[in-house]
Amino acid sequence: MSNLKIGIQKSGRLHDKSIEILKRCGISIDNRRDQLKVAASNFPLEIYYLRNGDIPQYLKDGVIDCAILGENLLIEKAQEIHTQMKLGFSKCQVSMAIPKPQTYNGIKDFEDKKIATSYPNTVQQFLDKNGISADIHIINGSVEIAPNIGLADAICDIVSSGSTLFKNNLKEVEVILKSEAVLAVSPVIDKATQHILDKLSFRIDAVLKAKTSKYILMNVPNDKIDHVIQLLPGMKSPTVLPLAESNWSSVHTVIDENDFWEVIDQLKSAGAEGILVAPIEKMIL
Ligand SMILES: Nc1ncnc2c1ncn2[C@@H]1O[C@H](COP(=O)(O)OP(=O)(O)OP(=O)(O)O)[C@@H](O)[C@H]1O
Numbered sequence: 001m002s003n004l005k006i007g008i009q010k011s012g013r014l015h016d017k018s019i020e021i022l023k024r025c026g027i028s029i030d031n032r033r034d035q036l037k038v039a040a041s042n043f044p045l046e047i048y049y050l051r052n053g054d055i056p057q058y059l060k061d062g063v064i065d066c067a068i069l070g071e072n073l074l075i076e077k078a079q080e081i082h083t084q085m086k087l088g089f090s091k092c093q094v095s096m097a098i099p100k101p102q103t104y105n106g107i108k109d110f111e112d113k114k115i116a117t118s119y120p121n122t123v124q125q126f127l128d129k130n131g132i133s134a135d136i137h138i139i140n141g142s143v144e145i146a147p148n149i150g151l152a153d154a155i156c157d158i159v160s161s162g163s164t165l166f167k168n169n170l171k172e173v174e175v176i177l178k179s180e181a182v183l184a185v186s187p188v189i190d191k192a193t194q195h196i197l198d199k200l201s202f203r204i205d206a207v208l209k210a211k212t213s214k215y216i217l218m219n220v221p222n223d224k225i226d227h228v229i230q231l232l233p234g235m236k237s238p239t240v241l242p243l244a245e246s247n248w249s250s251v252h253t254v255i256d257e258n259d260f261w262e263v264i265d266q267l268k269s270a271g272a273e274g275i276l277v278a279p280i281e282k283m284i285l
């Protein structure tokens with residue numbers, strides 16, 4: 001049987017979480033960074049550790065079958081590449097920013113300006129869409145320094161917490177796109193390998209669903225069960241088991257962590273006691 005070749009960032013922001021997600025899918029990987037290609041021992045998977053910026057081309061050429069990378073990089077370098085699933089980490093946005101003291105009157109302010117960025121295609125598309133002509137200056141890192149050293153009037157770069165902009169006395173004025181890590185697929189993947197990728201996606205999906213869900217158990221007087229069940233936005237109907245103490249039951253269900261915090265007070269006032277919340281390892285619906 002052929003192996004699924006997956007590209008993972010060799011080092012950088014996506015590396016650790018990418019490896020973690022594969023490990024949580026039960027895939028055994030020898031994570032030695034000196035090796036650029038590693039085979040999993042218990043799944044037909046070969047991991048290629050690559051430079052982030054090279055991954056879109058490797059996908060296009062079919063050197064790798066799939067990869068974990070930021071959506072923003074696909075938009076910049078390979079819009080034709082299909083995304084199998086979003087992975088929920090490395091959330092950020094690609095934004096235009098200008099020096100803080102400057103007033104901003106709208107996109108027209110970029111007309112004839114010099115914009116420093118590592119994402120020239122993304123910026124060009126944004127300018128074209130808005131009918132603006134400007135001079136794009138490509139820099140590969142530390143883009144935020146450009147306006148302070150007189151290299152550009154504005155920048156376009158990744159913004160997450162906003163602290164790099166803040167430290168460089170810049171302000172975000174336009175969000176061009178939002179991004180997160182995704183599992184992307186080569187356009188030339190063959191059928192047998194796509195089948196392995198579907199198996200991997202199934203596992204990743206189970207891991208991601210489990211991450212935001214909690215298994216909750218609580219003791220409820222029997223005459224309050226109907227009311228408590230109404231409050232629980234669970235996966236399906238909750239499990240109700242009798243307790244040794246008469247007229248009491250144990251109610252179990254799975255809920256989204258955010259929903260849990262919404263209903264906790266109502267559950268207590270409805271008579272639920274001894275509420276336990278447990279993490280879920282995997283979740284298959
Ligand atoms: N501050 C951030 N917060 C959240 N996600 C980010 C942030 N910076 C970058 N990312 C996301 O992580 C991806 C990898 O970023 P990282 O800085 O590790 O690599 P890089 O500098 O783009 O590439 P290379 O591997 O070639 O050095 C980006 O493409 C983006 O999707």
Ligand SMILES: O=P(O)(O)OC[C@H]1O[C@H](OP(=O)(O)OP(=O)(O)O)[C@H](O)[C@@H]1O
Nearest residue numbers: 141142157158159160161162163164165
């Ligand atoms: O809004 P923040 O939370 O401050 O994050 C944004 C910064 O993070 C990234 O840089 P990174 O640290 O990856 O350095 P790099 O430019 O060398 O890739 C990005 O290029 C921004 O500079």
Ligand SMILES: [Mg+2]
Nearest residue numbers: 012013141158
């Ligand atoms: Mg970076």
